[in-house]
Amino acid sequence: MRLKSEVKHLKEKAKKFYYEAQYTKSLNVLNEVLTFERNDDEIYFYKANIHHIQGKIGSAIDCFKSVLKLNPDHTDAMISLSVLYNDIGKYEEAQKYFNQANSKVKNGSNGVVDNHINKKFAGLHFEIAEMYFAYGRFDEALREYSKASTLSPNNLEIRIKTAKTLDKKGFKSKAQDELVKLKSEYPTSLPVRLALGIHYYSKGKILEAQSEWNFILNKDPGNKEARMYLTLSKSATEVSL
Numbered sequence: 001m002r003l004k005s006e007v008k009h010l011k012e013k014a015k016k017f018y019y020e021a022q023y024t025k026s027l028n029v030l031n032e033v034l035t036f037e038r039n040d041d042e043i044y045f046y047k048a049n050i051h052h053i054q055g056k057i058g059s060a061i062d063c064f065k066s067v068l069k070l071n072p073d074h075t076d077a078m079i080s081l082s083v084l085y086n087d088i089g090k091y092e093e094a095q096k097y098f099n100q101a102n103s104k105v106k107n108g109s110n111g112v113v114d115n116h117i118n119k120k121f122a123g124l125h126f127e128i129a130e131m132y133f134a135y136g137r138f139d140e141a142l143r144e145y146s147k148a149s150t151l152s153p154n155n156l157e158i159r160i161k162t163a164k165t166l167d168k169k170g171f172k173s174k175a176q177d178e179l180v181k182l183k184s185e186y187p188t189s190l191p192v193r194l195a196l197g198i199h200y201y202s203k204g205k206i207l208e209a210q211s212e213w214n215f216i217l218n219k220d221p222g223n224k225e226a227r228m229y230l231t232l233s234k235s236a237t238e239v240s241l
Contacts, residue, residue: 007037014046023050041070045077057084075104079120086127098124122152138169156186160195167199175199190216194225201233209233
């Protein structure tokens with residue numbers, strides 16, 4: 001029987017391999033730990049994440065479920081299962097685990113805000129928003145982008161996509177206001193400048209659009225998107241955001 005100190009050493013070794021992205025080595029050590037310690041939810045959680053990274057979705061789901069059997073309050077495992085089921089199209093299962101996680105967060109002790117959990121929820125809302133957007137359901141997309149942005153306010157991609165959705169709905173002034181506001185908050189953000197340039201060009205503001213793309217190319221001469229749009233602006237008649 002292994003001593004607790006040996007088990008602890010092996011766990012630390014597995015984590016070290018994990019954070020160095022040596023996933024196969026990490027998995028081998030985790031499996032070794034499980035031969036004499038089968039009630040440690042953390043071991044299954046690391047295994048689940050490795051399986052997910054390696055694209056072994058079924059194994060990842062099984063391990064995340066093992067985490068919840070040992071620790072029914074493991075919110076990260078619930079959210080991970082929700083994301084995985086959403087990815088493979090099992091939306092009822094995804095919703096079930098999402099609701100469980102949401103309930104745990106809402107009813108958590110002392111109302112503590114966990115930024116790590118918030119980012120995971122934001123990611124799930126963003127995925128749902130992207131799906132709505134792809135099917136032209138822009139009102140639902142805006143609601144989900146809004147939820148995602150509330151949970152992860154510094155995620156610029158979410159706010160850019162919000163502006164894009166507003167533009168698709170015909171609210172071009174609101175879309176521009178959002179992008180201009182973003183630019184004032186993050187003046188050196190190249191994705192923001194790119195999106196604002198495309199928006200300007202779609203409204204016929206050629207010089208303003210070119211100014212944004214030239215700014216990008218001054219900072220990043222190899223930026224293919226900015227160069228492409230700058231070239232298009234000299235000949236094309238319309239570009240959509």
